[in-house]
Amino acid sequence: MADQANPFESLQAQIDVAAEHVDVRPDILQRLKHPERVLETTLSVELDDGSIELFQAFRSQFNGDRGPYKGGIRYHPGVTRDEVKALSGWMAYKCAIVDIPYGGGKGGIVVDPKQYSESELERLTRSFAAELRPLIGEDRDIPAPDVNTGQREMNWIKDTYETLEGTTAPGVITGKALDSGGSEGRVEATGRSTMLTAREAFEWLGRDIADATVAVQGYGNAGSIAARLIDELGADIVAVSDSSGGIYDPEGLDAAAVAETKQETGSVVEHSAAERLSNDELLTLDVDLLIPAALENAIDKSLAEDVRADVIAEAANGPLTPGADRVLAETDTYVIPDILANAGGVTVSYFEWVQNRQRFSWTETRVNEELERVIVEAFDGLVEAYEQNDLQTLRTAAYVVAIERVVDAYMQGGNWP
Numbered sequence: 116m117a118d119q120a121n122p123f124e125s126l127q128a129q130i131d132v133a134a135e136h137v138d139v140r141p142d143i144l145q146r147l148k149h150p151e152r153v154l155e156t157t158l159s160v161e162l163d164d165g166s167i168e169l170f171q172a173f174r175s176q177f178n179g180d181r182g183p184y185k186g187g188i189r190y191h192p193g194v195t196r197d198e199v200k201a202l203s204g205w206m207a208y209k210c211a212i213v214d215i216p217y218g219g220g221k222g223g224i225v226v227d228p229k230q231y232s233e234s235e236l237e238r239l240t241r242s243f244a245a246e247l248r249p250l251i252g253e254d255r256d257i258p259a260p261d262v263n264t265g266q267r268e269m270n271w272i273k274d275t276y277e278t279l280e281g282t283t284a285p286g287v288i289t290g291k292a293l294d295s296g297g298s299e300g301r302v303e304a305t306g307r308s309t310m311l312t313a314r315e316a317f318e319w320l321g322r323d324i325a326d327a328t329v330a331v332q333g334y335g336n337a338g339s340i341a342a343r344l345i346d347e348l349g350a351d352i353v354a355v356s357d358s359s360g361g362i363y364d365p366e367g368l369d370a371a372a373v374a375e376t377k378q379e380t381g382s383v384v385e386h387s388a389a390e391r392l393s394n395d396e397l398l399t400l401d402v403d404l405l406i407p408a409a410l411e412n413a414i415d416k417s418l419a420e421d422v423r424a425d426v427i428a429e430a431a432n433g434p435l436t437p438g439a440d441r442v443l444a445e446t447d448t449y450v451i452p453d454i455l456a457n458a459g460g461v462t463v464s465y466f467e468w469v470q471n472r473q474r475f476s477w478t479e480t481r482v483n484e485e486l487e488r489v490i491v492e493a494f495d496g497l498v499e500a501y502e503q504n505d506l507q508t509l510r511t512a513a514y515v516v517a518i519e520r521v522v523d524a525y526m527q528g529g530n531w532p
């Protein structure tokens with residue numbers, strides 16, 4: 116089992132490592148390591164039996180130097196204030212590396228949504244939206260889906276906000292259903308950027324991803340779609356897992372069929388496959404490409420000693436602890452950092468917001484082409500920073516590029532007391 120590194124400390128450690136390669140004043144550096152503000156609120160929600168239950172919820176606005184705060188809202192029993200702060204920081208650097216005009220934010224509610232009915236979840240979501248209302252807005256802070264939230268929750272938040280404000284403002288939130296102002300391609304976007312960055316990394320390493328064997332930890336939205344798109348490139352998805360365990364087939368699994376099984380039964384382990392395996396066994400398989408697509412801290416220092424993948428594409432946010440990074444930096448394993456590998460989600464959120472502001476919809480082809488351009492350009496920029504500065508990891512290169520962009524925006528704006 117991986118250690119429970121504090122994600123906020125992990126974020127700060129990642130910034131410190133990169134800062135050694137950036138010309139940034141120490142006082143400005145401190146600014147880059149702390150959120151601007153964090154809302155902590157206790158929501159009182161009526162359950163179906165008429166009783167009231169309290170839920171703790173957070174929204175962290177990390178940095179707004181490059182534009183409105185941007186980032187998802189997760190529903191998970193493990194949500195903490197520090198986790199949300201870390202996730203909001205990762206969003207700020209993610210938006211900077213793909214060069215979209217946003218800062219970083221993140222929210223979360225401490226809840227296991229599986230334990231509640233749809234109407235309870237609706238009341239919970241609307242209650243949080245009402246608390247968020249003074250903080251969010253199309254030009255202020257724009258939430259989106261994250262772990263255990265999706266179109267349904269985004270539609271409720273949009274409706275609550277618009278009703279309370281007495282206006283229409285579809286760009287106040289992204290990841291909505293198409294009929295509520297969502298974008299084509301948004302659901303697939305996180306998995307798509309994971310596929311694109313993995314494809315680019317293999318090409319950069321002089322290898323063809325079509326010949327790769329792949330293991331995917333976590334089979335939610337990001338993991339299952341990354342697996343399907345990489346399967347479509349001709350690679351063999353040999354192992355996948357979720358919180359109930361994993362399945363392994365050296366001949367390759369049909370990624371789309373496994374997603375159907377999970378949809379129908381709730382877990383990938385119900386899919387018929389050659390062998391069962393644990394999450395830790397999956398993470399240490401001898402594969403060409405490993406995709407951690409679940410939560411933070413999936414691979415810690417001690418598990419990293421056993422990792423045998425050549426390339427890791429982080430579809431999840433924060434799946435490697437700084438200790439794991441240090442171990443892997445000494446090996447031949449390349450890690451495509453989360454702030455690029457999963458940046459497709461927020462990039463297509465940006466496209467959704469642009470469409471909302473213009474009251475004009477793009478085709479799916481246009482969304483996917485623009486996304487590919489953004490991700491490939493960002494990957495090339497990262498590799499250039501890695502090679503030119505002779506950096507130890509791709510993560511450090513990503514932070515070097517991102518920190519420079521955030522600092523430039525801050526310095527150009529100047530400080531105001």
Ligand code: GLU
Pocket residue numbers: 185186187188209257258259260261262289290432457458460461462464
């Ligand atoms: N929750 C996603 C992320 O971690 C998407 C955020 C967004 O679209 O704003 O990147």
